[in-house]
Amino acid sequence: MAGTGKAHLRTEDALLRVEDLVVRFPVGRTGLFVNAVSGISLDVLKGETLGLVGESGCGKSTTGRAIMQLPRPTSGSVMFEGRELTSMTGDTMREARTRMQMIFQDPISSLNPRRKVRDIVMEPLTIWKRGTVAERNARVDQVLEEVGIDPQRAAESQPHQFSGGQCQRISIARSLVLSPSLIICDEPVSALDVSVQAQVLNLLEDLKRQYGLTLIFIAHDLAVVKNISDRVAVMYLGKICEVAKSDDLYREPAHHYTNVLLNSIPVPDPEIAVQRTAIEGEIPSPVFPPAGCRFHTRCPGMQERCQNEEPQLREINTGHFVACHYPVHGGEAPVSIRTAGS
């Protein structure tokens, strides 16, 4: 599971094209690093929804934030709307950031508890001094109504007076005010009740259509991702394992990790006999990631080659890419010259 390959990047002009993104955080002053993201490549076409899944700590959120340059990635390239973000500084960077927005997992923590909700949603317009005061007011009212929040109530209430689902709607409103082209949703529904999850997801779908948005949808809930995504990338320990169209991925997962993940989705039918290959062990430390394939310590299909040679992303079906030497289906990876020689 390397994911260092770029075979899955498409040639068309992508809205966002991430190449070899690396994010490392120093561990105190020990000289060690947490390898949160280790060279992943992604692309998102305009109007597409990319799902990014993986277990906790695999670097999904860090990827999302590194795309926003908050914090800046250690290395790699982020091309957004034809502009390279990693080399931007100062006001250019601030301005470019407004074209993409982020929605966070914790709806309460995403809103400043000491400000009125209306001011929070108004904030982007105030910062950029867009339009007259009347125009700003009209815009805020319009967006608040679109996400289903009463503007009257928002004017006099603080975030804690709203429920989690409403707070998430307010976050969405704030991110929409500047009409961005890309929204990175960082587990936007994980903290919500299932019934509220559905409402917020439907709202996102509606707004996506209405505004012509492109979404990156980060989640650990596979069922949620399946419904909303066009394309899904599976991450493990800072690398990409598998990229495919949502339907393909769910119908025939090729990577052992994806397979195990999909098997772990609970089936709401007591009649169906449980037969799953449970994943064993803990996720290895990102400070000392395993050599070779990063998943080999827990992989049911592990062989010797996996311990030494890092698999590259390769296409096993049209639009279906996997980084695995011995995938569940699709045949063994050709032996690379580099490893064969050494």
Next chain:
Amino acid sequence: MSATAELISADILLATKPPRRRRKFPSLGVVFAFIWLISLTVCTLFAAYIPFIRDYDTQIKVNGKTGRYNLGPGWTAWMGTDASSHDVFARSIHGARITLMIGVLATIMGLVLGTILGVLAGYFGGKVDRVVSIIVDCLLALPALLLALLLVYRMDDLKSVYTWLGWLDRKWEITLTLGILATAPLARIVRAQTMGLREREFVLAARSLGAKGGRVILREILPNLVPAMVTVAITGLGILIAAEGALAFLGLGVERPVTWGKMIIDGRADLKRAWWATVFPATFLFLTVVSFNMLGDRLARRFDIREAAI
């Protein structure tokens, strides 16, 4: 059988009707602290207009003569008189004025300096944080009293050299000194809180909206620091008042008109003969410090601020 069960469950339901919710009354200590501080402030501010409080330099004569400790606690002078026949009660009330003023001004100074240092260190981290942390740690590591003594003496020296420092009387010297001392703990807690807030999603959201550093600090971080700052400032106020007393005790007090520390040191030598001249001002000092601590503790619990940082 089932009918009995129903009856029983109905009984239980009736019996366990939830008691009427009562509004939680603040603890006795907090109530006392409030009453004490408010009445002390009112008395000291309006002492001149309150009939039962004499002026601080009015001498009480017994049989037409003044005398050392000529009256014990009694009806004429509630807390007796001191070595110069002054009313101890009146002087204790008047003494609060300078003491409270120095405490409040020093706290404000500490708040301003501590917030600036703490926010810069917490928000920007890295080298700025390193520099601020070293300054703060040095201030905290030095014995506070020693530092205060040195600062006051040094300011005395400077004043004799530079004439433009004429305004710097003992009152202001002590205020500045205590303000510097109050900066360190405040900077420390503000730094810790800022570091926590910096990672919160709403700060990230503001930055992704294109807010500049200054705006993020003013709009997103500072308003969320207020509870912590108020809490530490109130607790610190008590400590500063005690410190002012300690300085006065070491002979670095404000000479005129009167402070608690000065009263305690003046009466100390004759403690056996006239306990009231020392014990009453000491009680005023004690109650005031305890009150500020009570309020500070209450606020810390209310806002869930860890004591370790104070």
